[in-house]
Amino acid sequence: MEDVNVGKIEQAVTMILEAIGEDPEREGLLETPKRVAKMYAEVFEGMKDDPRMYFETVFHEQHEEVVLVKDIPFYSMCEHHLVPFFGVAHISYIPRDGVVAGLSKLARAVESTAKRPQLQERITTTVADAMMEMLKPLGVYVIIEAEHMCMTMRGIKKPGSKTITTAARGIYEHDDVKRSEILSLVK
Numbered sequence: 546m547e548d549v550n551v552g553k554i555e556q557a558v559t560m561i562l563e564a565i566g567e568d569p570e571r572e573g574l575l576e577t578p579k580r581v582a583k584m585y586a587e588v589f590e591g592m593k594d595d596p597r598m599y600f601e602t603v604f605h606e607q608h609e610e611v612v613l614v615k616d617i618p619f620y621s622m623c624e625h626h627l628v629p630f631f632g633v634a635h636i637s638y639i640p641r642d643g644v645v646a647g648l649s650k651l652a653r654a655v656e657s658t659a660k661r662p663q664l665q666e667r668i669t670t671t672v673a674d675a676m677m678e679m680l681k682p683l684g685v686y687v688i689i690e691a692e693h694m695c696m697t698m699r700g701i702k703k704p705g706s707k708t709i710t711t712a713a714r715g716i717y718e719h720d721d722v723k724r725s726e727i728l729s730l731v732k
Protein backbone atom coordinates (compact mmCIF):
# COMPACT_ATOMS: atom_id res chain seq x y z
CA MET A 546 0.00 0.00 0.00
CA GLU A 547 1.80 3.12 -1.23
CA ASP A 548 0.34 5.46 1.43
CA VAL A 549 2.06 3.56 4.24
CA ASN A 550 5.70 4.49 4.82
CA VAL A 551 7.08 0.97 4.95
CA GLY A 552 10.72 2.11 5.45
CA LYS A 553 9.75 4.10 8.53
CA ILE A 554 7.94 1.12 10.06
CA GLU A 555 10.99 -1.07 9.41
CA GLN A 556 13.23 1.42 11.24
CA ALA A 557 10.78 1.60 14.13
CA VAL A 558 10.57 -2.18 14.45
CA THR A 559 14.38 -2.45 14.46
CA MET A 560 14.45 0.13 17.26
CA ILE A 561 11.82 -1.77 19.28
CA LEU A 562 13.81 -5.00 18.91
CA GLU A 563 16.95 -3.21 20.10
CA ALA A 564 15.02 -1.56 22.94
CA ILE A 565 13.82 -4.89 24.34
CA GLY A 566 17.40 -6.20 24.27
CA GLU A 567 17.12 -8.29 21.10
CA ASP A 568 19.74 -8.49 18.38
CA PRO A 569 18.05 -7.40 15.12
CA GLU A 570 21.00 -8.94 13.25
CA ARG A 571 20.38 -12.50 14.42
CA GLU A 572 19.17 -14.79 11.70
CA GLY A 573 15.57 -15.25 12.82
CA LEU A 574 15.00 -11.49 13.08
CA LEU A 575 16.70 -10.33 9.89
CA GLU A 576 13.48 -10.13 7.88
CA THR A 577 11.22 -9.23 10.82
CA PRO A 578 11.11 -5.44 10.30
CA LYS A 579 10.11 -6.01 6.66
CA ARG A 580 7.46 -8.57 7.61
CA VAL A 581 6.00 -6.33 10.31
CA ALA A 582 5.91 -3.36 7.91
CA LYS A 583 4.05 -5.48 5.36
CA MET A 584 1.68 -6.67 8.06
CA TYR A 585 0.92 -3.10 9.22
CA ALA A 586 0.34 -1.98 5.63
CA GLU A 587 -2.28 -4.76 5.42
CA VAL A 588 -4.01 -4.28 8.78
CA PHE A 589 -4.16 -0.50 8.30
CA GLU A 590 -5.16 -0.53 4.65
CA GLY A 591 -8.47 1.19 5.46
CA MET A 592 -6.68 4.38 6.67
CA LYS A 593 -7.91 6.60 3.86
CA ASP A 594 -11.22 4.86 3.10
CA ASP A 595 -14.55 6.55 3.47
CA PRO A 596 -17.15 3.81 4.08
CA ARG A 597 -19.81 5.93 2.37
CA MET A 598 -18.27 4.88 -0.94
CA TYR A 599 -19.72 1.38 -0.55
CA PHE A 600 -23.25 2.76 -0.65
CA GLU A 601 -22.91 4.82 -3.82
CA THR A 602 -24.36 1.98 -5.92
CA VAL A 603 -27.87 1.05 -4.84
CA PHE A 604 -30.64 -1.14 -6.17
CA HIS A 605 -34.36 -0.57 -6.20
CA GLU A 606 -36.55 -3.20 -4.66
CA GLN A 607 -39.72 -2.47 -2.73
CA HIS A 608 -38.79 -4.03 0.61
CA GLU A 609 -39.59 -2.01 3.70
CA GLU A 610 -38.77 -4.71 6.24
CA VAL A 611 -35.55 -5.65 7.97
CA VAL A 612 -32.38 -6.47 6.07
CA LEU A 613 -29.83 -7.99 8.46
CA VAL A 614 -26.35 -9.34 7.70
CA LYS A 615 -25.16 -10.98 10.88
CA ASP A 616 -21.96 -12.56 12.19
CA ILE A 617 -19.63 -10.54 9.94
CA PRO A 618 -16.18 -11.33 11.33
CA PHE A 619 -13.69 -8.46 11.62
CA TYR A 620 -10.25 -7.72 13.00
CA SER A 621 -9.17 -4.28 14.11
CA MET A 622 -6.38 -2.65 16.13
CA CYS A 623 -7.08 -0.85 19.38
CA GLU A 624 -5.78 2.69 19.04
CA HIS A 625 -4.57 2.83 22.64
CA HIS A 626 -2.25 -0.19 22.56
CA LEU A 627 -2.04 -1.19 18.89
CA VAL A 628 -3.06 -4.75 19.71
CA PRO A 629 -5.94 -6.54 18.01
CA PHE A 630 -9.57 -6.55 18.94
CA PHE A 631 -11.82 -8.80 16.94
CA GLY A 632 -15.28 -10.24 16.81
CA VAL A 633 -18.45 -10.01 14.78
CA ALA A 634 -20.66 -7.23 13.50
CA HIS A 635 -24.39 -7.46 12.87
CA ILE A 636 -25.65 -4.79 10.49
CA SER A 637 -29.33 -4.20 9.95
CA TYR A 638 -31.44 -1.56 8.30
CA ILE A 639 -34.93 -0.97 7.02
CA PRO A 640 -34.88 0.47 3.48
CA ARG A 641 -36.94 3.51 2.57
CA ASP A 642 -38.54 3.97 -0.86
CA GLY A 643 -37.06 0.68 -2.06
CA VAL A 644 -33.43 1.85 -1.85
CA VAL A 645 -31.32 -1.22 -0.98
CA ALA A 646 -27.56 -1.73 -0.83
CA GLY A 647 -25.61 -4.72 -2.12
CA LEU A 648 -25.33 -7.10 0.85
CA SER A 649 -21.55 -7.44 0.56
CA LYS A 650 -21.23 -3.67 0.95
CA LEU A 651 -22.36 -3.92 4.57
CA ALA A 652 -19.45 -6.25 5.26
CA ARG A 653 -17.07 -4.09 3.19
CA ALA A 654 -17.97 -1.02 5.24
CA VAL A 655 -17.14 -2.89 8.46
CA GLU A 656 -13.91 -4.30 7.03
CA SER A 657 -12.51 -1.01 5.79
CA THR A 658 -13.56 0.93 8.89
CA ALA A 659 -11.89 -1.69 11.10
CA LYS A 660 -8.59 -1.45 9.24
CA ARG A 661 -7.13 1.55 11.03
CA PRO A 662 -6.31 2.35 14.66
CA GLN A 663 -9.78 2.20 16.16
CA LEU A 664 -12.21 2.20 19.05
CA GLN A 665 -15.06 -0.29 18.91
CA GLU A 666 -17.56 2.53 19.50
CA ARG A 667 -16.21 4.45 16.51
CA ILE A 668 -16.51 1.49 14.11
CA THR A 669 -20.11 1.06 15.27
CA THR A 670 -21.15 4.69 14.78
CA THR A 671 -19.15 5.22 11.57
CA VAL A 672 -20.89 2.34 9.80
CA ALA A 673 -24.33 3.35 11.08
CA ASP A 674 -23.87 7.00 10.07
CA ALA A 675 -22.51 6.12 6.60
CA MET A 676 -25.58 3.97 5.92
CA MET A 677 -27.99 6.61 7.20
CA GLU A 678 -26.42 9.31 5.06
CA MET A 679 -26.17 7.32 1.85
CA LEU A 680 -29.26 5.05 1.89
CA LYS A 681 -31.58 7.35 3.83
CA PRO A 682 -33.28 4.26 5.28
CA LEU A 683 -36.07 4.21 7.86
CA GLY A 684 -33.52 3.04 10.39
CA VAL A 685 -30.14 1.42 10.97
CA TYR A 686 -29.11 -0.78 13.89
CA VAL A 687 -25.49 -1.87 14.19
CA ILE A 688 -24.31 -4.28 16.89
CA ILE A 689 -20.65 -5.21 17.37
CA GLU A 690 -19.36 -7.86 19.76
CA ALA A 691 -15.61 -8.04 20.27
CA GLU A 692 -12.79 -9.33 22.41
CA HIS A 693 -10.00 -6.85 23.09
CA MET A 694 -6.54 -8.35 23.41
CA CYS A 695 -5.47 -5.34 25.47
CA MET A 696 -7.89 -6.70 28.10
CA THR A 697 -6.93 -10.35 27.71
CA MET A 698 -3.20 -10.83 27.05
CA ARG A 699 -2.11 -7.80 29.12
CA GLY A 700 -3.40 -5.29 31.64
CA ILE A 701 -6.53 -6.45 33.43
CA LYS A 702 -6.22 -9.91 31.74
CA LYS A 703 -9.83 -10.99 31.44
CA PRO A 704 -9.90 -13.53 28.59
CA GLY A 705 -13.37 -14.30 27.31
CA SER A 706 -14.78 -10.91 28.27
CA LYS A 707 -16.81 -9.42 25.44
CA THR A 708 -17.61 -5.80 24.68
CA ILE A 709 -20.89 -5.10 22.93
CA THR A 710 -21.60 -1.75 21.28
CA THR A 711 -24.70 -0.66 19.41
CA ALA A 712 -25.69 2.26 17.22
CA ALA A 713 -29.40 2.84 16.65
CA ARG A 714 -30.47 5.39 14.07
CA GLY A 715 -33.82 6.47 12.64
CA ILE A 716 -36.79 4.47 13.90
CA TYR A 717 -34.49 2.22 15.95
CA GLU A 718 -33.66 5.13 18.24
CA HIS A 719 -37.10 5.08 19.88
CA ASP A 720 -38.65 1.73 18.93
CA ASP A 721 -37.90 -0.95 21.56
CA VAL A 722 -39.92 -3.56 19.66
CA LYS A 723 -37.92 -3.08 16.45
CA ARG A 724 -34.66 -3.29 18.39
CA SER A 725 -35.84 -6.46 20.17
CA GLU A 726 -36.62 -8.02 16.78
CA ILE A 727 -32.98 -7.57 15.74
CA LEU A 728 -31.65 -8.76 19.09
CA SER A 729 -33.65 -11.97 18.79
CA LEU A 730 -32.46 -12.51 15.19
CA VAL A 731 -28.78 -12.19 16.11
CA LYS A 732 -28.95 -14.49 19.16
Ligand SMILES: Nc1nc2c(ncn2[C@@H]2O[C@H](COP(=O)(O)OP(=O)(O)OP(=O)(O)O)[C@@H](O)[C@H]2O)c(=O)[nH]1
Pocket residue numbers: 623624625663664665666693695696700701
Ligand atom coordinates in the same frame (compact mmCIF):
# COMPACT_ATOMS: atom_id res chain seq x y z
N1 LIG B 1 -13.83 2.88 24.99
C1 LIG B 1 -12.92 2.04 24.51
N2 LIG B 1 -11.83 1.77 25.24
C2 LIG B 1 -10.95 0.90 24.75
C3 LIG B 1 -11.08 0.27 23.51
N3 LIG B 1 -10.02 -0.55 23.32
C4 LIG B 1 -9.26 -0.41 24.43
N4 LIG B 1 -9.81 0.46 25.30
C5 LIG B 1 -9.39 0.93 26.65
O1 LIG B 1 -8.51 2.02 26.55
C6 LIG B 1 -8.07 2.30 27.88
C7 LIG B 1 -6.73 2.97 27.89
O2 LIG B 1 -6.52 3.28 29.22
P1 LIG B 1 -5.16 3.90 29.84
O3 LIG B 1 -5.33 3.99 31.33
O4 LIG B 1 -4.80 5.15 29.09
O5 LIG B 1 -4.08 2.80 29.44
P2 LIG B 1 -3.51 1.55 30.27
O6 LIG B 1 -2.77 2.02 31.48
O7 LIG B 1 -2.74 0.70 29.32
O8 LIG B 1 -4.87 0.85 30.74
P3 LIG B 1 -5.16 -0.64 31.19
O9 LIG B 1 -5.66 -1.39 29.97
O10 LIG B 1 -6.27 -0.52 32.20
O11 LIG B 1 -3.92 -1.25 31.74
C8 LIG B 1 -8.15 0.96 28.60
O12 LIG B 1 -9.14 1.08 29.62
C9 LIG B 1 -8.62 -0.02 27.49
O13 LIG B 1 -9.44 -1.06 28.00
C10 LIG B 1 -12.25 0.59 22.75
O14 LIG B 1 -12.47 0.10 21.62
N5 LIG B 1 -13.13 1.46 23.29
Ligand SMILES: [Zn+2]
Pocket residue numbers: 623624625626627628693695696
Ligand atom coordinates in the same frame (compact mmCIF):
# COMPACT_ATOMS: atom_id res chain seq x y z
ZN1 LIG C 1 -6.18 -1.35 23.95
